[in-house]
């Protein structure tokens with residue numbers, strides 16, 4: 292088993308390895324005394340892993356209730372959050388009780404936000420079950436729901452007490468969902484680790500899962516420890532997300548996050564090359580890696596539509612929006628773009 296320690300406003304362990312679901316109760320008990328545990332999970336994961344986690348928690352002395360919501364991004368909204376909060380209240384959960392987020396990034400973001408606001412904050416644990424959640428969303432404390440107006444527009448920074456990443460559960464992931472995680476893993480490669488990018492681009496990442504998860508989580512840990520509240524360096528983790536989030540919102544959240552990030556990363560690499568920021572060939576290298584992993588690289592939306600969605604990005608400060616531009620595979624920089632130039636940038640990205 293591997294372990295990464297994250298030291299932010301709260302300090303916690305990310306445990307990565309096989310068989311962790313069965314040991315969840317004992318692992319959680321080391322950081323939270325036996326109490327009432329609300330497992331939050333979706334309509335797919337509940338049938339796969341809820342029983343194992345429930346049994347393990349019960350054997351360790353926790354009493355368990357379960358909140359289930361319909362799987363998918365379309366559930367990551369204020370209505371599901373409201374149902375979750377009413378459920379917690381009905382279950383008479385108190386400040387010493389806890390939430391266990393069992394699922395992908397949608398579950399983690401929703402449950403984390405619920406934990407942050409219910410009674411102004413109760414403890415929570417992340418048990419990621421997608422590759423994307425394992426390498427990215429379960430760590431760092433960003434919790435949110437989408438608004439119709441845009442992605443993750445209501446949320447909080449709220450760190451978990453523990454992250455249990457059981458690599459066995461990734462075996463049941465459909466390839467298309469696994470590919471969502473590959474898009475975020477490629478992001479970590481483009482941001483700062485060219486060998487990681489090469490390994491993932493080759494399309495064999497199911498073989499080195501533990502190592503890849505540890506590498507990505509460690510990179511995220513380094514960034515989040517320096518800038519927990521997203522005022523500077525952490526914005527680098529938004530590579531591909533500025534256009535990507537706009538595409539998700541324009542698709543009414545039908546396109547998955549990882550697929551939208553894949554397109555966003557390719558588009559911004561093309562724009563960076565056209566502006567002379569990125570080394571020639573960077574966008575083509577990213578395009579090839581996406582193709583080899585069955586990920587999309589272009590959008591049907593127009594530059595005007597993408598630009599319109601982009602204006603709601605959280606990196607907007609008054610008249611400018613910060614974009615993350617690749618310089619080459621393994622290095623990126625943040626550049627402020629005036630709001631009125633965003634459509635031209637999107638056009639440059641789509642037409643080059």
Ligand SMILES: NC(=O)c1ccc[n+]([C@@H]2O[C@H](COP(=O)([O-])OP(=O)(O)OC[C@H]3O[C@@H](n4cnc5c(N)ncnc54)[C@H](O)[C@@H]3O)[C@@H](O)[C@H]2O)c1
Nearest residue numbers: 335362363395396397420421423428433460463464471548
């Ligand atoms: N908080 C953060 O830092 C952060 C980082 C990256 C992404 N995110 C968010 O994460 C979300 C995307 O997460 P996701 O890609 O995990 O999507 P998801 O949670 O919707 O999971 C994808 C699908 O896989 C199913 N599933 C989950 N685990 C499974 C398993 N082990 N076997 C079979 N099926 C399984 C789910 O039921 C779902 O249908 C987006 O909302 C995105 O904004 C947040």
Ligand SMILES: O=C(O)C(=O)C[C@@H](O)[C@H](O)[C@H](O)COP(=O)(O)O
Nearest residue numbers: 427431433442443525528529532605
């Ligand atoms: O943790 C971060 O910081 C990230 O940016 C990771 C992203 O992969 C993730 O999708 C995040 O939720 C996007 O953040 P947002 O602040 O733009 O909503």
Ligand SMILES: [Zn+2]
Nearest residue numbers: 475532548552
């Ligand atoms: Zn993301």
